[in-house]
Amino acid sequence: MSFDLPHEARKTAGTEIEPGRAYGFFTDTSVCIGCKACEVACKEWNQLPAEEDGLSGLSYDNTVDLSATTWRHVAFIEQMDHRPDGETPEFQSRWLMSSDVCKHCDPAPCLEACPTGAIFRTEFDTVVVQQDICNGCGYCVPACPFGVVDLDDVDGKAHKCTMCYDRLKGGMAPACSKVCPTDSIQFGPLDELIPRAEDRVAELHERGTTDAYLYGAPGHPGATGGIEKLNAFFLLLDRPEVYNFPAAPTRPANRIAPALGTGLAAFAGLALVAATLLGPRR
Amino acid sequence: MTVPSLLPKYPRRRHGPQGRLDLSDAWHGQSYYGQPALKNPQWDWKVSGYIAVAGAAGAAQALSFLGSLRDREVFRGARRNANLIGLAGAAAGSALLIADLKTPKRFYNMLRILRPTSPMSLGTYILGAFGVTTAVSALGDLAPMRRRPALRRVADVAQAGAALSGAGAATYTAALMSATSNPYWAAAPRGLGAQFATSAVAAGAAALALGERAGGRSGSARRLEDVAACAAASHVVASLAASAGRRASGVGPGPGEGGQPSGSTKAVVMGALPLAAYAMGRASRSPPLAVSASLALIAGSFLLRHHMLEQGKRAARRPATGFRFAQPHNLPRRRRLDRSG
Ligand code: SF4
Numbered sequence: 001m002s003f004d005l006p007h008e009a010r011k012t013a014g015t016e017i018e019p020g021r022a023y024g025f026f027t028d029t030s031v032c033i034g035c036k037a038c039e040v041a042c043k044e045w046n047q048l049p050a051e052e053d054g055l056s057g058l059s060y061d062n063t064v065d066l067s068a069t070t071w072r073h074v075a076f077i078e079q080m081d082h083r084p085d086g087e088t089p090e091f092q093s094r095w096l097m098s099s100d101v102c103k104h105c106d107p108a109p110c111l112e113a114c115p116t117g118a119i120f121r122t123e124f125d126t127v128v129v130q131q132d133i134c135n136g137c138g139y140c141v142p143a144c145p146f147g148v149v150d151l152d153d154v155d156g157k158a159h160k161c162t163m164c165y166d167r168l169k170g171g172m173a174p175a176c177s178k179v180c181p182t183d184s185i186q187f188g189p190l191d192e193l194i195p196r197a198e199d200r201v202a203e204l205h206e207r208g209t210t211d212a213y214l215y216g217a218p219g220h221p222g223a224t225g226g227i228e229k230l231n232a233f234f235l236l237l238d239r240p241e242v243y244n245f246p247a248a249p250t251r252p253a254n255r256i257a258p259a260l261g262t263g264l265a266a267f268a269g270l271a272l273v274a275a276t277l278l279g280p281r282r
Numbered sequence: 283m284t285v286p287s288l289l290p291k292y293p294r295r296r297h298g299p300q301g302r303l304d305l306s307d308a309w310h311g312q313s314y315y316g317q318p319a320l321k322n323p324q325w326d327w328k329v330s331g332y333i334a335v336a337g338a339a340g341a342a343q344a345l346s347f348l349g350s351l352r353d354r355e356v357f358r359g360a361r362r363n364a365n366l367i368g369l370a371g372a373a374a375g376s377a378l379l380i381a382d383l384k385t386p387k388r389f390y391n392m393l394r395i396l397r398p399t400s401p402m403s404l405g406t407y408i409l410g411a412f413g414v415t416t417a418v419s420a421l422g423d424l425a426p427m428r429r430r431p432a433l434r435r436v437a438d439v440a441q442a443g444a445a446l447s448g449a450g451a452a453t454y455t456a457a458l459m460s461a462t463s464n465p466y467w468a469a470a471p472r473g474l475g476a477q478f479a480t481s482a483v484a485a486g487a488a489a490l491a492l493g494e495r496a497g498g499r500s501g502s503a504r505r506l507e508d509v510a511a512c513a514a515a516s517h518v519v520a521s522l523a524a525s526a527g528r529r530a531s532g533v534g535p536g537p538g539e540g541g542q543p544s545g546s547t548k549a550v551v552m553g554a555l556p557l558a559a560y561a562m563g564r565a566s567r568s569p570p571l572a573v574s575a576s577l578a579l580i581a582g583s584f585l586l587r588h589h590m591l592e593q594g595k596r597a598a599r600r601p602a603t604g605f606r607f608a609q610p611h612n613l614p615r616r617r618r619l620d621r622s623g
């Protein structure tokens with residue numbers, strides 16, 4: 001018998017989890033306190049091994065980046081000079097903290113690149129790697145515009161955030177969003193999350209935090225170049241690059257036609273030349 | 283599922299005293315402690331070697347097919363060699379690709395699906411088609427087969443197939459590299475396509491020419507060397523265009539990132555040296571010069587692919603290169619209009 005609530009997410013995330021609806025994360029970095037509870041909860045639930053145990057020297061960030069065995073990563077950005085107008089009191093830095101994660105892009109470059117079908121789109125509109133199919137070709141790795149998915153040296157397969165596919169199937173919100181003490185990580189259906197995020201930006205602007213903007217929601221920076229939306233989208237307070245995000249990512253598959261088309265055209269042109277040169281000479 | 287299409291409700295912020303972000307602003311070199319923003323594939327010489335092998339083998343089949351169409355007698359030997367090069371290329375290429383997998387015993391999972399958005403998936407079938415048609419075409423070279431006209435015709439049809447799939451095998455690898463988020467590979471998809479195609483034809487023609495020289499058939503060798511020279515000349519042009527395309531997208535070496543000879547310098551050396559050798563070989567009627575030019579072209583085709591692979595991996599480790607490429611002004615024009623409208 002199970003001690004789990006049948007629809008736990010109703011209580012923890014205020015939402016039903018039903019197949020056929022698009023779910024995502026809204027990571028509101030303006031309230032992140034850098035506690036790294038999300039990193040720990042992710043490691044525990046997904047049974048991911050620890051990595052480096054040293055100190056990176058990069059502020060309080062000793063995780064440094066996402067990897068095959070790290071699916072949430074809290075970035076720490078200390079800014080001493082963020083207000084060139086001199087309004088910042090001396091010695092008072094600004095802290096930007098942001099919990100990074102796989103963006104579950106739509107369309108997802110890693111999925112579009114995967115030749116085995118190991119990467120698929122789930123009934124919750126999330127992107128998952130099936131470990132029993134991946135053969136470690138590694139093509140998803142350079143395909144990802146955000147440097148997320150990676151091969152693991154131990155098992156030779158690609159790994160990344162599953163948005164807790166197993167938990168979603170059981171009616172539970174993903175582990176990171178459930179533990180986040182400030183609601184910086186919010187999980188829910190996109191048709192509720194996106195308006196909520198828009199309202200949050202408006203509220204921050206009203207309060208004078210006019211730096212706030214959405215990254216990855218449809219029509220916003222991050223959802224560019226053929227990538228329609230990032231199901232895991234963010235509220236950011238500085239340029240995307242500051243958080244290690246590209247300002248205008250593009251869908252790699254859009255480059256197949258120009259590369260292959262020009263290649264074949266050049267080949268055909270030289271074939272014509274060859275047909276002339278290889279013929280009998282007078 | 284309906285996601286409301288939400289264009290930003292809020293006016294794009296200007297660069298005010300407080301507002302720090304406006305994406306139409308130039309990017310001023312910010313990064314996250316200089317950490318790479320992209321990950322690299324664990325591809326090594328096996329992948330670049332495969333790309334070169336598939337290019338030379340595919341082009342050799344296409345050229346010998348064209349030669350046989352124009353002058354069947356003169357190119358009989360070249361055709362046999364092309365079949366052998368094709369067989370060896372398909373076998374070595376598959377072996378290299380499987381060896382590069384991190385879970386090689388699952389190589390057959392490549393055949394589970396055909397995914398048009400994945401050049402790696404397309405390439406699996408292109409290489410498969412090339413291997414099968416080449417094998418059938420090579421069967422036609424066996425003595426007992428040659429006596430039966432019906433079988434000879436089958437072999438001819440198969441070689442036409444090998445020529446077509448060979449063109450695919452020589453060029454799809456440009457799409458394979460371009461259809462990634464690696465700034466160096468992605469910045470000039472058209473240029474890369476032209477670079478790989480011209481280099482493949484040069485190497486394929488050079489390989490066939492070497493075979494003709496070895497077989498003492500200097501007539502066909504000279505014609506093939508002319509083709510190789512033309513391809514090498516177009517390769518220089520393609521490389522210059524590709525370098526210009528990369529620079530235009532901000533993927534040239536930036537300040538403090540130099541120290542490497544530029545791509546165009548290398549292309550000129552790789553293409554122009556063999557060209558000069560062919561010309562001199564022509565003028566002085568010296569087969570050794572022509573042979574060394576052919577060898578140089580083949581070596582150059584391997585170096586080019588390896589250089590591409592390594593430059594891309596180096597670029598991905600520098601956040602600045604990727605960030606310069608992923609700026610709004612590099613977005614395809616149509617999309618940009620969509621977004622502002
Ligand atoms: S962020 Fe990368 S790994 Fe995640 S869905 Fe997008 S392309 Fe795939």
Ligand code: SF4
Binds near residue numbers: 113116117136141157
């Ligand atoms: S490494 Fe695995 S998941 Fe990634 S593209 Fe290859 S088969 Fe697909």
